[in-house]
Amino acid sequence: MTATAPAAELLDTHRELLEAATHALATREYFSRYPESPSPRVYGETAAQEGQTAFEQAQNSAFRALADQPGTGTEVGAEVSPYGPTLGARYPELDVDAGIEAARAAIPAWRDAGAATRAAVCVEIIDRINARSHEMAHAVMHTSGQPFVMSFQAGGPHAQDRALEAVVAALVEQKRVPESVTWEKPTKGDPIRMQKDYRLVPRGVALVIGCNTFPTWNAYPGLFASLATGNPVIVKPHPQAVLPLALTVSIARDVLAEAGFDRALVQLAAEGEPVEGADGLAKVLACHPAVSIIDYTGGPTFGAWLEREGAAAGKLVYTEKAGLNTVVVDSTDDLKGMLGNLAFSFSLYSGQMCTAPQNVYVPSEGISTDEGDLSYEQFAEKLAGAITRFNSDDARAVEILGATVNPDVRSRATDVPGLAQRLGGDVLLDSRPITHPNYPDAVVAVPALIGVDAGNLPAYSQECFGPVAFLIRTDGTPASLDLLRQTVREHGAMTASVYSTNEQVLEDARDAAMDAGVALSENLTGQIFVNQTAAFSDFHGTGANPAANSAYTDAAFVANRFRVITSRRHV
Amino acid sequence: MTATAPAAELLDTHRELLEAATHALATREYFSRYPESPSPRVYGETAAQEGQTAFEQAQNSAFRALADQPGTGTEVGAEVSPYGPTLGARYPELDVDAGIEAARAAIPAWRDAGAATRAAVCVEIIDRINARSHEMAHAVMHTSGQPFVMSFQAGGPHAQDRALEAVVAALVEQKRVPESVTWEKPTKGDPIRMQKDYRLVPRGVALVIGCNTFPTWNAYPGLFASLATGNPVIVKPHPQAVLPLALTVSIARDVLAEAGFDRALVQLAAEGEPVEGADGLAKVLACHPAVSIIDYTGGPTFGAWLEREGAAAGKLVYTEKAGLNTVVVDSTDDLKGMLGNLAFSFSLYSGQMCTAPQNVYVPSEGISTDEGDLSYEQFAEKLAGAITRFNSDDARAVEILGATVNPDVRSRATDVPGLAQRLGGDVLLDSRPITHPNYPDAVVAVPALIGVDAGNLPAYSQECFGPVAFLIRTDGTPASLDLLRQTVREHGAMTASVYSTNEQVLEDARDAAMDAGVALSENLTGQIFVNQTAAFSDFHGTGANPAANSAYTDAAFVANRFRVITSRRHV
Known part of the structure; x- marks a missing residue:
């Protein structure tokens, strides 16, 4: 050398x-x-x-x-x-x-x-x-x-x-x-x-x-x-x-x-x-x-x-x-923290991240929280409210939302009712356009929420890149975890997260994530977000589902980029 | 766990x-x-x-x-x-x-x-x-x-x-x-x-x-x-x-x-x-x-x-x-050891090894040895003699040669003149059939040597599995090394070896082997053979040429056979 x-x-x-x-x-x-x-x-x-x-x-x-x-x-x-x-x-x-x-x-x-x-x-x-x-x-x-x-x-x-x-x-x-x-x-x-x-x-x-x-x-x-x-x-x-x-x-x-x-x-x-x-x-x-x-x-x-x-x-x-980043909501002892965390994850860069959550599974019978039981509809309202509140100040919101990157994203952001109708879902929260104070030509949009039934698989089993998430009504948390398994195995995901106060549900979620081959974040209610991973500690991607065939950065990502040539002789 | x-x-x-x-x-x-x-x-x-x-x-x-x-x-x-x-x-x-x-x-x-x-x-x-x-x-x-x-x-x-x-x-x-x-x-x-x-x-x-x-x-x-x-x-x-x-x-x-x-x-x-x-x-x-x-x-x-x-x-x-396992002969200070080592490598299991040498490059002007200079023809004669002597005792020879494994190998072993003619080469040593003392139905054959000119690339640029090797007359050792580079890059090789008393030639051979992506054995004259690798020390294959896309056993061979699924939560 x-x-x-x-x-x-x-x-x-x-x-x-x-x-x-x-x-x-x-x-x-x-x-x-x-x-x-x-x-x-x-x-x-x-x-x-x-x-x-x-x-x-x-x-x-x-x-x-x-x-x-x-x-x-x-x-x-x-x-x-x-x-x-x-x-x-x-x-x-x-x-x-x-x-x-x-x-x-x-x-x-x-x-x-x-x-x-x-x-x-x-x-x-x-x-x-x-x-x-x-x-x-x-x-x-x-x-x-x-x-x-x-x-x-x-x-x-x-x-x-x-x-x-x-x-x-x-x-x-x-x-x-x-x-x-x-x-x-x-x-x-x-x-x-x-x-x-x-x-x-x-x-x-x-x-x-x-x-x-x-x-x-x-x-x-x-x-x-x-x-x-x-x-x-x-x-x-x-x-x-x-x-x-x-x-x-x-x-x-x-x-x-x-x-x-x-x-x-x-x-x-x-x-x-x-x-x-x-x-x-x-x-x-x-x-x-x-x-x-x-x-x-x-x-x-x-x-x-x-x-x-x-x-x-x-x-x-x-x-x-790309993939179907998934959130399974089962229960929480910190509703405010959960809603704030989710609102941030949806809003950050208008969901234009390969890691941004898209599919939120919620039991049709609702969830229990530290603020009492919430029906599916009540939770939808709370989540929509959290997103709205989080982005209520235009000048502050644009510093989180950024600008929509291309016409494809813009088309979804600017016609959520049309999108919901095509997919057979309901608009739970329409996207709110914001005029950027410094860049009037930018298309800035507060994320939208579309409600769909779990049975309407085509609606949510393709990536919907940008500021739109789906609130999917399921038959209960086991059904939510089954859907996580099934959709991620088939379509991939970069991230998954779960909210539950029940240790068995968390254990089941870990198993489902393992079967699906996706990393799991549990009960994020503070300043760590499902769409962010930390170098040296979190792997980005797993290589175990169709969203990515490799991970930043494990041995498999580097070990085959070089080869070893031996020369040997008697001494 | x-x-x-x-x-x-x-x-x-x-x-x-x-x-x-x-x-x-x-x-x-x-x-x-x-x-x-x-x-x-x-x-x-x-x-x-x-x-x-x-x-x-x-x-x-x-x-x-x-x-x-x-x-x-x-x-x-x-x-x-x-x-x-x-x-x-x-x-x-x-x-x-x-x-x-x-x-x-x-x-x-x-x-x-x-x-x-x-x-x-x-x-x-x-x-x-x-x-x-x-x-x-x-x-x-x-x-x-x-x-x-x-x-x-x-x-x-x-x-x-x-x-x-x-x-x-x-x-x-x-x-x-x-x-x-x-x-x-x-x-x-x-x-x-x-x-x-x-x-x-x-x-x-x-x-x-x-x-x-x-x-x-x-x-x-x-x-x-x-x-x-x-x-x-x-x-x-x-x-x-x-x-x-x-x-x-x-x-x-x-x-x-x-x-x-x-x-x-x-x-x-x-x-x-x-x-x-x-x-x-x-x-x-x-x-x-x-x-x-x-x-x-x-x-x-x-x-x-x-x-x-x-x-x-x-x-x-x-x-x-499969590939074209290659020997480059430049010079030696142990002719006897070299010939004995090569004779063993050709004979072991009748060359039916993915690692057995096939293509032996020898300068047309001959080589220098501790027993004096040898022309290409003289070296060919010596090598043929060594193979013949090594297998002269039938009972002992069958314990090295084994039996030919299938009709394809047998066809080459039993009609070396026909093969040489088809390839445009000369029979330097015909294969000698041996009757196995215990298994009369086995087809046992002492390896053959076919001489070809380096210009006759088609003759030796495909694998000729079994007891046939080519002695290829080149314009000198630099040409031999170029052919190693070229043929191994294109057709692959599991092994390569070189014989030289010249440190610069050895260095050039290491470079050629590195460029070709094949492991190199130098001046093997004793009980280590080019066709054998030792677990834990020698890689078998390199994954760097067409003969094999991987090596026994490096990290790349194992690192991707499993994936890592993370779950994370606040504590």
């Missing part, structure tokens, strides 16, 4: 951090490197203003930072903020074959640098991304439509912690293979002695396909898992969420170059206007024979295609698609 | 062993639990005779041991020993749907028993298999055609060590996930405290598809990796090598039942006569929606189909197929 001088310095700089993070990953205790508060006390008095300015300039400078990629000579980029403004950033279009050739050429030095050096360089990249969290927050906000604080947290420090987690998971996995051993087999005479050297080799070129709603959070685990295991990475952002990944890629390339490595280890493949009849860029890249690893977040149709065709072609494919 | 009383006892019994084996797997030092010598001093004075008797009876008792599987009522089995005798063993045909239903029903208790208990039960199974190694040796010999001592070693203790390795790798991987953690996030006020429990769940039903030549050695890693991670296993043996796996399955079922678990956790799916136009049993099982994991060893056509279709259906598929 040959660490360049700057890389050796990074090894020293980040050694302690990597040890602490390794310990946390093993115990799954609380760990976070990157402070989630955008406060000036944390990020510095001038950080917010500098971030704002940098973002405004990034719309012009993004191109320059990537100009040294092998390009076609064409500029691409047509991002329009869900808040209204056109971003105006342009990006050099990658010459796919030249880019892949450059990526391949970069492999040997990166491979031979060894796992520890790669991890240190990756940490440096993430630290440098962290330093630009305010700029990144604006970029995430104006591509995803997330509200500002969420853009800062989920697009910044939380994503960075997930990136670090992937780096650490990759490092741990690689360190498990010794560099060398003297193997000594006893025989009747002298033992047979052999030296065996184990060299880690990457799979090849990795592809990361980003999504619109979480451009960094969902791209970083795959990006850093692949990079830390020695694979060069081509990042293909969603056409409407390029800037956050353009910033990421340009930072990565700078750090790599400063550490003595090839910038081509991380490249951006921004997509031009779709060409009628031609495959999209994601498909072109995914089908390229040199691409060995694909990480994907996005819609289930293309995700399923990737799983099928990518895997059939011998590529490793890690997907996160 | 709920260990039954007998299972708890097994946990105690095998705790120390599992710790020692875990240490060995981490360091990759020498480790073996199961003695490879069939000597009476090791296995007991009466073991050989008892094994012989048991084998003779097994031909009748195999059925009885599996009679409690859900069956169709039909008996199957048509094994004929490559040594001549018809085995006569019959097996109850598995009712596939009922068998899979039984397997699924067995999951919860096995899953909930926990990783440590599962590992202990698996060790007990392997120990009990080990106690019947002599019986197994006969079963392997008379299904694979391996010679007796090899059948004992490779079919017995070596396979058992690989089984143990898989169990330990699975245990290590599962133990990396803590059962529970208290997660404490600091806040301005009281910290947020949550308990998070992590439950391991199996993927589903696992399928192991065995091969004819190494019925146990190649089936055990997948079988025990899946079982130890909580998955019930259906074992589909090769129709001509059922008995070794029938013994294995019946032992496993007995131990499972004694430990308080369901016998249906391991089932045998012996195949009946092929039905014209119908899919074979392997395909039927592989396509069953309940089957989530497939381990396969066998021909590349069906292996590629499985990789493609199995993966496309979201199943985990681990394959070992």
Whole structure:
């Protein structure tokens, strides 16, 4: 292993951090490197203003930072903020074959640098991304439509912690293979002695396909898992969420170059206007024979295609698609806490999260609470009221709801009665449009609630992305748990939660979640929400149901991204 | 986790062993639990005779041991020993749907028993298999055609060590996930405290598809990796090598039942006569929606189909197929040792090993040795002479060569001139038929050598399974290494070796092997052979070239066979 001088310095700089993070990953205790508060006390008095300015300039400078990629000579980029403004950033279009050739050429030095050096360089990249969290927050906000604080947290420090987690998971996995051993087999005479050297080799070129709603959070685990295991990475952002990944890629390339490595280890493949009849860029890249690893977040149709065709072609494919996130309400001793927690979970980013709850099962005979028994109808009213109250102040509400990200979501948010009618349900709470005080063109909508009977399975057995949830009337909690099992097994889910004061019901819910292959949150009534997971402790996804074939970040997510080549000889 | 009383006892019994084996797997030092010598001093004075008797009876008792599987009522089995005798063993045909239903029903208790208990039960199974190694040796010999001592070693203790390795790798991987953690996030006020429990769940039903030549050695890693991670296993043996796996399955079922678990956790799916136009049993099982994991060893056509279709259906598929095992001869300071080592590698089991060398690259200008420079022709003569001498004593030779396993191998062995002519090569050494003193019907053949020019790529770029190797005349060692790179990348290889006295050549060979994704043995001149790998130290396969998509046994081989389901709540 040959660490360049700057890389050796990074090894020293980040050694302690990597040890602490390794310990946390093993115990799954609380760990976070990157402070989630955008406060000036944390990020510095001038950080917010500098971030704002940098973002405004990034719309012009993004191109320059990537100009040294092998390009076609064409500029691409047509991002329009869900808040209204056109971003105006342009990006050099990658010459796919030249880019892949450059990526391949970069492999040997990166491979031979060894796992520890790669991890240190990756940490440096993430630290440098962290330093630009305010700029990144604006970029995430104006591509995803997330509200500002969420853009800062989920697009910044939380994503960075997930990136670090992937780096650490990759490092741990690689360190498990010794560099060398003297193997000594006893025989009747002298033992047979052999030296065996184990060299880690990457799979090849990795592809990361980003999504619109979480451009960094969902791209970083795959990006850093692949990079830390020695694979060069081509990042293909969603056409409407390029800037956050353009910033990421340009930072990565700078750090790599400063550490003595090839910038081509991380490249951006921004997509031009779709060409009628031609495959999209994601498909072109995914089908390229040199691409060995694909990480994907996005819609289930293309995700399923990737799983099928990518895997059939011998590529490793890690997907996160969509599912039916489920809440089972049985009983509670903290009605207020439960309603507040649910109202927040529905409202945050208008439910445009792969983890946002959608299907709420409630027994038709109602539930018991610390405020007395509630019929299904009474509970529906309470929940609708909680959502309404939570979003009653427009100026405050927009800072939770953000903006709807695309016409598909908007169409559901703006015609809830039509949607309910099509699905055969009842409007329990219509969506309330809010005019954003700063962005009048943004479509901001308070979440709606639609009531359906459990028998009306088609109504709620497909993902309804955005600010609409279903309150499903069931024959009782056992029936609710059966529906959880059945629908999640078949359609997948990223999250599930249960509210009950009955220990047996909780035990049954754990069993149902285990059978369905989904993680379970129990009785969340405070400041932890079902749609949020913590790096180093909570797995994001399980890989055990159709919503995602992998999890951030377990051993299976990293162990196959590199292989071991042995050489052995007598000594 | 709920260990039954007998299972708890097994946990105690095998705790120390599992710790020692875990240490060995981490360091990759020498480790073996199961003695490879069939000597009476090791296995007991009466073991050989008892094994012989048991084998003779097994031909009748195999059925009885599996009679409690859900069956169709039909008996199957048509094994004929490559040594001549018809085995006569019959097996109850598995009712596939009922068998899979039984397997699924067995999951919860096995899953909930926990990783440590599962590992202990698996060790007990392997120990009990080990106690019947002599019986197994006969079963392997008379299904694979391996010679007796090899059948004992490779079919017995070596396979058992690989089984143990898989169990330990699975245990290590599962133990990396803590059962529970208290997660404490600091806040301005009281910290947020949550308990998070992590439950391991199996993927589903696992399928192991065995091969004819190494019925146990190649089936055990997948079988025990899946079982130890909580998955019930259906074992589909090769129709001509059922008995070794029938013994294995019946032992496993007995131990499972004694430990308080369901016998249906391991089932045998012996195949009946092929039905014209119908899919074979392997395909039927592989396509069953309940089957989530497939381990396969066998021909590349069906292996590629499985990789493609199995993966496309979201199943985990681990394959070992075939490749072009390669030797690069550059120079040596121990000509005698090199020739002897190569002669053994070609002769052992008549080259019917997925690891046996096939393509030997020799520079046209010849090689330098401690016995002077040798031209290509002189080296060819020396190597042919070494093979001939090594097999000169018929009675001794058959104990190395074994019997040819099927008509395909036999056709090549018995018409080497015809083969050479078809391929455009020259016969450097014709195969010599030997009459086995005890089994006159066996076809035993001393390996042949065919000379070809490197330019005649089609001649040597497909697997030529059995007792034929190619001596390929190249433009020099750099050209030899280029051919290694090129052919192994394209067609795969399980093994590669190099002979050179030049450190730079060895370094180049390591690089070529790394680029090709194949393990390298250097200058083997003693009692270690390129076609043998040691459990706990040598990976078998790399998963980095087309010969196999996985390796015995690395983390990637086990990490994805189970998933983690979290439940979290405030405390």
